[in-house]
Amino acid sequence: MSESQALPNDEEISWFWEEMEADVRATLSPEQRIAIEKAMAKSADESRPADLRLYLGKYFIRIIAGKERRNKKRLRQDLKKNPVFAKRNLPVAILFWTLWVFSVLYVLAFISTLVESFLFK
Structure with a gap:
């Protein structure tokens, strides 16, 4: 499962996964990755300044x-x-x-x- 499968077109999430160290990223389960992406999407959906x-x-x-x-x-x-x-x-x-x-x-x-x-x- 790819890091951005839950939200494939979100640039902020892609940037997040690219900036994370590969060894740390490898320790995350697919469920953890999806939970992180959902939390990021929720914060991105809130009204922006x-x-x-x-x-x-x-x-x-x-x-x-x-x-x-x-x-x-x-x-x-x-x-x-x-x-x-x-x-x-x-x-x-x-x-x-x-x-x-x-x-x-x-x-x-x-x-x-x-x-x-x-x-x-």
């Missing part, structure tokens, strides 16, 4: 938005491993802050123009 990917030449920006489903222990581990205010995040934070400031200024200027055109006509 919005995933926006912007490719800018050799760089990219990825924004993922959705309901947080990780438990508190895992969240703490993730924040410790990947702090928001790390040096590697500084260029992106500066870029987003700058874009936000200019966007706010643009909206305020637009509102000001509207107010002037209606009130001081």
